[in-house]
Amino acid sequence: xxxxxxxxxxxxxxxxxxxxxxxxxxxxxxxxxxxxxxxxxxxxxxxxxxxxxxxxxxxxxxxxxxxxxxxxxxxxxxxxxxxxxxxxxxxxxxxxxxxxxxxxxxxxxxxxxxxxxxxxxxxxxxxxxxxxxxxxxxxxxxxxxxxxxxxxxxxxxxxxxxxxxxxxxxxxxxxxxxxxxxxxxxxxxxxxxxxxxxxxxxxxxxxxxxxxxxxxxxxxxxxxxxxxxxxxxxxxxxxxxxxxxxxxxxxxxxxxxxxxxxxxxxxxxxxxxxxxxxxxxxxxxxxxxxxxxxxxxxxxxx
Numbered sequence: 001x002x003x004x005x006x007x008x009x010x011x012x013x014x015x016x017x018x019x020x021x022x023x024x025x026x027x028x029x030x031x032x033x034x035x036x037x038x039x040x041x042x043x044x045x046x047x048x049x050x051x052x053x054x055x056x057x058x059x060x061x062x063x064x065x066x067x068x069x070x071x072x073x074x075x076x077x078x079x080x081x082x083x084x085x086x087x088x089x090x091x092x093x094x095x096x097x098x099x100x101x102x103x104x105x106x107x108x109x110x111x112x113x114x115x116x117x118x119x120x121x122x123x124x125x126x127x128x129x130x131x132x133x134x135x136x137x138x139x140x141x142x143x144x145x146x147x148x149x150x151x152x153x154x155x156x157x158x159x160x161x162x163x164x165x166x167x168x169x170x171x172x173x174x175x176x177x178x179x180x181x182x183x184x185x186x187x188x189x190x191x192x193x194x195x196x197x198x199x200x201x202x203x204x205x206x207x208x209x210x211x212x213x214x215x216x217x218x219x220x221x222x223x224x225x226x227x228x229x230x231x232x233x234x235x236x237x238x239x240x241x242x243x244x245x246x247x248x249x250x251x252x253x254x255x256x257x258x259x260x261x262x263x264x265x266x267x268x269x270x271x272x273x274x275x276x277x278x279x280x281x282x283x284x285x286x287x288x289x290x291x292x293x294x295x296x297x298x299x300x301x302x
């Protein structure tokens with residue numbers, strides 16, 4: 001049975017961030033995820049989790065920076081990670097250490113390693129091969145960036161394993177994040193196999209998957225039983241709003257996750273990473289959660 005986590009970077013936008021924990025708990029969520037914890041003291045976040053009976057199930061590694069203040073600002077500054085970028089290994093490792101420190105204090109079992117943007121110097125090379133390949137920057141620039149990504153992931157996975165933490169990588173569409181390095185499910189799963197660390201897995205975002213390649217249900221059936229999927233996220237496509245709108249049938253897709261997870265024993269989380277259609281109006285997230293209340297009513301826990 002899928003378990004749902006509220007993504008506090010997207011949901012409850014009408015509230016200050018630290019007030020969103022209580023709102024999620026009141027709406028029946030037992031877990032939360034969000035993009036970045038680095039703006040806040042870990043002890044404050046841990047206190048909110050305890051107070052509201054919530055589990056932290058995921059957050060991102062820093063988008064950049066060598067200290068906590070810079071890490072907290074990196075996303076707004078346009079950074080999207082260092083994992084694929086040659087010459088940035090020191091900054092990458094510093095970010096991993098910071099993320100693992102937070103994960104330990106928040107009892108969070110997994111972190112998402114941001115792959116990063118293809119550096120400008122490599123974009124020209126990718127563009128020169130555009131007509132020859134349709135698989136995105138990963139396939140077109142299959143040299144130093146991929147090698148760097150693999151080495152960094154192997155180091156991060158082994159370091160995270162020391163505290164029982166999983167490391168995830170996520171294919172993200174380049175409409176939302178232009179020049180993002182990792183875009184396709186097959187590429188992510190190939191990397192996980194090649195790196196060969198048991199705690200390295202794929203974060204399968206059904207919204208990004210639909211935007212880039214579609215055929216989402218088939219991919220769930222193909223990848224979930226292989227043990228390489230560590231986490232799901234959902235949102236409608238193309239609006240990235242509540243999953244009961246748009247071009248996907250999320251009732252069907254959640255039923256597929258339910259069916260396959262029962263068969264293979266998967267017990268992970270589904271992150272609700274979408275922007276409420278009512279925006280920042282009071283009660284917007286709660287009103288938009290009608291889809292989840294309906295799905296839960298139709299699927300009582302067994």
